[in-house]
Amino acid sequence: MAVRYIQTCRLPTPFGVFDMHGFEEPDTGKEHVALTLGDLNSPEPMLARTHSECLTGDALYSMRCDCGYQLEEALRSIAREGRGILMYLRQEGRGIGLLNKIRAYNLQDQGADTVEANEQLGFAADLRDYSMCRDMLAHLGIRSLRLMTNNPRKVDALTDLGIEIAERVPLHVGRNPHNEHYLNTKQSKLGHWFETHQDDDPAV
Numbered sequence: 001m002a003v004r005y006i007q008t009c010r011l012p013t014p015f016g017v018f019d020m021h022g023f024e025e026p027d028t029g030k031e032h033v034a035l036t037l038g039d040l041n042s043p044e045p046m047l048a049r050t051h052s053e054c055l056t057g058d059a060l061y062s063m064r065c066d067c068g069y070q071l072e073e074a075l076r077s078i079a080r081e082g083r084g085i086l087m088y089l090r091q092e093g094r095g096i097g098l099l100n101k102i103r104a105y106n107l108q109d110q111g112a113d114t115v116e117a118n119e120q121l122g123f124a125a126d127l128r129d130y131s132m133c134r135d136m137l138a139h140l141g142i143r144s145l146r147l148m149t150n151n152p153r154k155v156d157a158l159t160d161l162g163i164e165i166a167e168r169v170p171l172h173v174g175r176n177p178h179n180e181h182y183l184n185t186k187q188s189k190l191g192h193w194f195e196t197h198q199d200d201d202p203a204v
C-alpha cells in the first residue's frame with residue numbers, strides 16, 4: 001500500500017534517541033512509523049528491521065511469540081551500531097488484525113497451530129504486504145539494507161519490491177516454553193531460519 005510522509009520528531013528511548021518519521025496510507029488511513037538513527041545518506045547498507053505490529057508482544061509483554069524480544073533487540077542493535085532503521089508496520093496479527101488474532105489464539109489454546117488457526121478462520125497464513133516500506137525508504141533516501149529477520153518470505157517480498165537486501169542478519173531472541181511450539185511451527189510451516197540458537201535467551 002502506498003504511503004505519504006506526514007512529519008518527523010525526536011523519540012528518546014532507553015536505547016538511544018531516534019528520529020520518528022510518520023507515514024499514512026491515504027487509501028486506508030493506516031499509520032506507520034520509521035525510527036532512524038545516524039547518517040541516512042551514506043551508501044553503506046543500513047542495519048534495518050521491518051517489524052509488524054504485535055500489541056500483545058510489543059506492548060503487553062506476551063511470551064506467546066518472540067515479537068517483543070525482537071523489537072527490543074533490534075532497537076538495541078541499531079543503537080549499538082549508531083546507524084539504522086526500524087519500520088514499525090501496523091499489520092497486526094500478520095495482517096488479520098487484533099481481534100482476529102485473539103480468535104486465532106483461542107483456537108491455538110484448543111490445539112491448533114498458528115497456521116491452522118488462521119486457516120480455520122478463513123485467512124491465509126500470512127496476509128502481510130510490505131509495499132509501504134518501499135515508499136518509506138525512498139522518502140528517507142535509504143538504498144540498501146542489512147535486514148534483521150528470520151523470515152525468508154519477508155526477504156523475498158522486499159526483494160520483489162525492488163528493495164536491496166545486502167545481508168540477512170539473524171534475530172534469534174526470546175525463545176521460551178510458551179512460544180517454543182509457535183517458533184517450531186514458523187520453522188516447519190513458514191520456513192523461518194532458526195538454524196542456530198546460540199543467541200536465544202529467555203531472559204532477554
Ligand SMILES: Nc1nc2c(ncn2[C@@H]2O[C@H](COP(=O)(O)OP(=O)(O)OP(=O)(O)O)[C@@H](O)[C@H]2O)c(=O)[nH]1
Pocket residue numbers: 050051052053054055065067070091092093094095096101104105114118148149150151154171186192
Ligand atoms: N495470525 C497470527 N499472527 C501472529 C501470531 N503470533 C504473532 N503474530 C503476528 O505475527 C507478526 C510477527 O511479525 P514479525 O515480527 O515481522 O515476524 P516474522 O514475520 O515471523 O519474521 P521475523 O522478521 O523473523 O520476526 C505480528 O504481526 C504478530 O502480531 C499468531 O499466532 N497468529
Ligand SMILES: [Zn+2]
Pocket residue numbers: 054056057058065066067068
Ligand atoms: Zn507477537
